[in-house]
Amino acid sequence: MMRSIVTAGVVALALSGALYAASAASPGADVPIANPPATQAKTIVGDSRKPGFYIIRTFIPAGGLSTPHHHNQDRHIAILSGTLYVCNTKVVSVATSVAHKAGEYFVEPAESVHCSWARDGAVDYLEFGEGPVTTVREQP
Numbered sequence: 001m002m003r004s005i006v007t008a009g010v011v012a013l014a015l016s017g018a019l020y021a022a023s024a025a026s027p028g029a030d031v032p033i034a035n036p037p038a039t040q041a042k043t044i045v046g047d048s049r050k051p052g053f054y055i056i057r058t059f060i061p062a063g064g065l066s067t068p069h070h071h072n073q074d075r076h077i078a079i080l081s082g083t084l085y086v087c088n089t090k091v092v093s094v095a096t097s098v099a100h101k102a103g104e105y106f107v108e109p110a111e112s113v114h115c116s117w118a119r120d121g122a123v124d125y126l127e128f129g130e131g132p133v134t135t136v137r138e139q140p
Helices: 002-015
Strands: 040-045 052-060 065-071 075-081 083-087 097-101 105-108 114-117 123-131 135-137
Touching (some): 075 083, 075 097, 083 123
Antiparallel strands (some): 040 052, 052 123, 065 114, 065 135, 075 105, 075 123, 083 114
C-alpha cells in the first residue's frame, strides 16, 4: 500500500506543473518572524476533506510558518526542495524542530502536535494520505 501511495505521489509531481516562485523574506531566524509570508497549496489529486486518497503540493516561502496544530489522520510528506523544519511540540524554535531536507520522506502521525517552518529558505513539498482530514490549531 505504501509503495502505491509513494508512486502516486511521484506521478502527481510529474503532472503538477511549474514550481511556485520563492519569497523575498529573510530566512534564518532562530524563532519565527512576527508576520510570516503566506503558504500556497494546490490540490493535485482528490480532496483532503473527503474520504479517499489525496495529494497536495505545498509551497512555504522563506520564513513562512504553519503554527502548531494536529490532524486526525497520518500525513505523508515528501520534500521536493528546501529544508522543512518540523517542530514536534507546541513550542516553535530551532531547538524543538527536526530539519527535513529535499529528497526526504517522513510521516506525521495522527494526533501529533507539529508545526511546519521554512526557516532557512523556501520549501516545496508533497503531502498525501487518506481523507477526510481535520486540522486543529493549538492554543499558545
